[in-house]
Amino acid sequence: MAQPMVKTDGREVAKWCLVAASVWMAVTMTIGFIASLQMIFPGLSDIPWLSFTRLRIIHVNGVLFAFLTMAYLGAIYYLVPKLTGGELPEGVARASFWLLNGIVVLAVLSFLAGRTEGREYAELPRPLDLLVVVFWVMMTYAAFKPALTGTEKRWYVTLWFFFQSIIWLGFCYLIGMVPLGGIADSVALWAYGHGVLNGWFQTMALGINYWVIPITTGRPIFSHVLSLIHFWALVVLMFPGSNHHLIQAPIPEWLKFVTIAFSVGMLLPASVFFTNMFQSLKGNWHQLRRFDTDGLALKFAVAGVIFYLLNCIFAAIQSIRPVNAFIHATQWVVGHAHMAVIGVSALPTIALIYAAMRRLTGNEVPNLRLGNWHLWLTIVGYIGVFATLKIAGIVQGIHRAASIPFEQTMDTMRLFYIARSFFGLLLVIGAWICAYLVVKWLVTKPAPERVAEFEKVERQVIALH
Numbered sequence: 467m468a469q470p471m472v473k474t475d476g477r478e479v480a481k482w483c484l485v486a487a488s489v490w491m492a493v494t495m496t497i498g499f500i501a502s503l504q505m506i507f508p509g510l511s512d513i514p515w516l517s518f519t520r521l522r523i524i525h526v527n528g529v530l531f532a533f534l535t536m537a538y539l540g541a542i543y544y545l546v547p548k549l550t551g552g553e554l555p556e557g558v559a560r561a562s563f564w565l566l567n568g569i570v571v572l573a574v575l576s577f578l579a580g581r582t583e584g585r586e587y588a589e590l591p592r593p594l595d596l597l598v599v600v601f602w603v604m605m606t607y608a609a610f611k612p613a614l615t616g617t618e619k620r621w622y623v624t625l626w627f628f629f630q631s632i633i634w635l636g637f638c639y640l641i642g643m644v645p646l647g648g649i650a651d652s653v654a655l656w657a658y659g660h661g662v663l664n665g666w667f668q669t670m671a672l673g674i675n676y677w678v679i680p681i682t683t684g685r686p687i688f689s690h691v692l693s694l695i696h697f698w699a700l701v702v703l704m705f706p707g708s709n710h711h712l713i714q715a716p717i718p719e720w721l722k723f724v725t726i727a728f729s730v731g732m733l734l735p736a737s738v739f740f741t742n743m744f745q746s747l748k749g750n751w752h753q754l755r756r757f758d759t760d761g762l763a764l765k766f767a768v769a770g771v772i773f774y775l776l777n778c779i780f781a782a783i784q785s786i787r788p789v790n791a792f793i794h795a796t797q798w799v800v801g802h803a804h805m806a807v808i809g810v811s812a813l814p815t816i817a818l819i820y821a822a823m824r825r826l827t828g829n830e831v832p833n834l835r836l837g838n839w840h841l842w843l844t845i846v847g848y849i850g851v852f853a854t855l856k857i858a859g860i861v862q863g864i865h866r867a868a869s870i871p872f873e874q875t876m877d878t879m880r881l882f883y884i885a886r887s888f889f890g891l892l893l894v895i896g897a898w899i900c901a902y903l904v905v906k907w908l909v910t911k912p913a914p915e916r917v918a919e920f921e922k923v924e925r926q927v928i929a930l931h
């Protein structure tokens with residue numbers, strides 16, 4: 467009997483990206499955990515190449531570029547050919563996957579050796595920056611070729627988010643690479659730092675969630691128009707808010723006003739997204755009780771929707787001048803960073819890993835019970851990490867306002883650092899469970915007939931938008 471046609475473009479390379487992302491997630495979170503222990507036991511930092519400053523940037527760059535960016539690459543190569551009906555240039559896609567892994571390994575070696583540009587989120591030494599540009603050109607070509615030659619004329623919202631993110635990443639990276647000196651350098655560096663956090667790490671995850679939620683519930687999103695309002699509101703508001711990192715710095719007053727106004731304005735796209743997703747799930751909440759692979763992916767995705775809105779509410783408040791003066795340069799900011807990057811970006815990315823691995827292999831998650839352990843360890847660990855850090859930040863702010871000596875504040879912080887490491891360990895255990903499940907998934911014999919079946923259902927759901 468003839469087998470139904472399945473579009474195979476991008477499947478193999480996407481699978482490898484998702485497997486690599488899961489392993490990098492576990493490794494880079496573990497490095498964050500070791501760095502967190504050094505804040506409790508400073509003696510651990512005595513060996514130079516294992517010092518806090520070096521491990522910290524390996525952790526930060528690792529979670530952002532080895533885990534999230536690797537998974538986003540998988541999302542692009544898997545979803546763009548599928549949603550546009552175009553052909554993926556597989557050779558270029560495969561080469562970009564290996565290049566990104568090569569950059570990650572070289573970056574880790576260079577950071578361990580203490581070689582860094584010393585500019586936050588732009589730490590890569592110059593030769594590696596150039597490799598990143600080559601990587602970006604390859605990824606852009608591999609993503610746009612199917613889009614421009616594809617048969618689908620009406621683009622699904624996920625594609626809007628993906629293409630905006632790809633263009634934004636290249637634009638921001640170039641801004642971040644050029645040191646200008648003086649205050650202009652800080653303004654440009656944060657245009658890059660914020661641009662890449664919001665315009666790549668955030669927007670790719672939103673595009674992913676617009677795919678994961680409909681396909682795991684089997685129901686289309688509530689409103690395509692609302693999703694496009696969300697998209698355009700973000701595009702307009704994101705960039706002018708980028709200098710909210712410098713509210714306490716000597717930048718012009720008008721720039722502070724603009725950045726604060728646009729930061730508070732970010733509540734608009736977040737509310738639109740939340741409403742759209744809430745309406746999509748209306749009458750469908752019982753699906754969250756499902757005990758299967760898609761039910762697991764859906765729970766991660768819905769947690770991502772809720773924490774996107776919550777993060778925006780907290781973040782808008784922290785952008786207001788007196789609040790920012792109170793929390794700036796305290797652990798609150800590290801708390802916000804984890805609330806945002808895990809809640810907004812990592813949770814939907816993990817949802818993608820589970821939902822896509824099921825559709826790429828035709829098999830269910832190898833051990834659902836372990837998958838649920840991953841879910842709950844992640845949720846409890848995540849809330850524990852950001853809540854601990856935010857409370858620690860408030861305590862630091864009070865100490866600063868009362869001119870309490872720094873040494874005494876550090877003594878008080880120790881308890882919070884212990885709590886952060888404890889909750890962080892839960893996240894780390896969860897991440898290793900995920901890496902184990904994904905590798906096991908990879909080596910299990912695939913079921914191509916089920917792949918074709920999933921593909922058919924998915925096409926119906928996405929076509930209904």
Ligand code: HEM
Nearest residue numbers: 495498499501502526529799800803807808812887890893
């Ligand atoms: C996917 C999960 C994670 C992501 C995306 C993430 C992301 C980040 C980011 C963006 C920063 C920079 C924050 C800033 O400069 O304000 C950071 C710092 C840090 N993270 Fe994570 N992180 C994750 C998991 C963890 C875990 C599990 C731990 C373990 C406790 C951890 C420990 C740390 C530490 C110790 C720092 C340095 C904080 C400082 O400089 O005071 N992270 N992380």
Ligand code: HEM
Nearest residue numbers: 663667668710711729732778781782785794799803806807
């Ligand atoms: C509603 C949208 C957002 C607003 C208004 C906002 C606001 C802010 C502000 C004011 C700061 C600087 C705090 C300070 O140092 O005084 C900050 C830092 C930060 N934000 Fe956001 N944020 C938003 C969304 C996000 C998202 C979506 C991400 C990531 C996916 C993110 C990641 C970060 C990180 C990593 C930092 C720490 C930067 C550092 O290392 O100093 N933010 N945010």
